[in-house]
Amino acid sequence: MAKQDFYEVLGISKSASKAEIKKAYRKMAIKYHPDKNPDDKVAEENFKKAAEAYEVLSDENKKARYDQYGHAAFDGPQGGGFGGGGMNMDDIFSQFGDIFGGGGFGGGFGGFGGGGQRQARVKGSNMRIRVKLTLEEIAKGIEKKVKVRRKVQANGVTYKTCTTCNGSGQQMRVTNTILGRMQTATTCGMCSGAGEIMNSKPNGADAQGLIIEEETVSINIPAGVTEGVQLKVGGKGNEAPGKNSIAGDLLVLIEEIPHETLKREGTNIHYDLYVNFSEAVLGTSKEVETVTGKVKIKIEAGTQSGKILRLKGKGLPSIERYGTGDFLIHINVWTPQELNKEQRQFFEKMSENENFVPNPNKSDKSFFEKVKDMFS
């Protein structure tokens, strides 16, 4: 398969400066970083490709060779380094020291990038669960306890120093290239960089010394979450083998259970209230169930169908903590569909009455104006 041009990989021109090359690679490395794209093979490929391109273009000698001979400069029996196999992940992470300036990069991406001699901290895999919430739960925020079956290190597993790398977690590899002898550090293949290997494990543990255990994890769900939001409970995913390993995370996907009578629109909640004809004419009071409890509201005499009552701050809190939405009550006047003889006579008589003639005054907003108001 023909290799993609290194300049193309980084999306830069052949005349790009050293700073531009670095900047382009930094962007790629962040975009395709495996921590941000778990289990995404394409992203991993792009991540490696970008690293390979940067490895060459950031080095004046290699860049000059590449500009003259293209990929052929590093192919063939003398190629070594990055001919066929490309770079492995550890080589890539060891570049990060100069790309991201020392340890600054460490926090965001799980402790990589310290630079120099270090043992890889193996991280366990993440686990994913879904949590279904009612609108009422979303309104208040809630602590949910869920049972998860996660891999944990079995009691009684013992470790010994890896004899292949003597505990350093790295193996030095010397290759001869047309650019000279190159020494690169690669992750120890025996211990995956941990510096230690399992010595003994109890019965029931898997090949990595792990067993599956059921655990109740409590998840603090903040008020105002929305469908599709993903929360992270650090360290409650699967554990990884080894004394220095860290556990993966538990990723919690929020699902919203549709409410029977309430409709959510961002932080606002809409509710259809039906009043009968007499109530609309004479006025009344009604009890309405909001997400935070019952509220008594007054329906004025002569209330028109379509009127919207706004209960300020009775909606949902914003997850970004910019205040709380409103609870909007849409008044629907129920027109009777069946009448007895007496009622029919009454309404027939009233039909001609001046009080029954529609007469919207200027202060009564039209339906369209109300909709406009609602979204402004």
Ligand SMILES: [Zn+2]
């Ligand atoms: Zn080793």
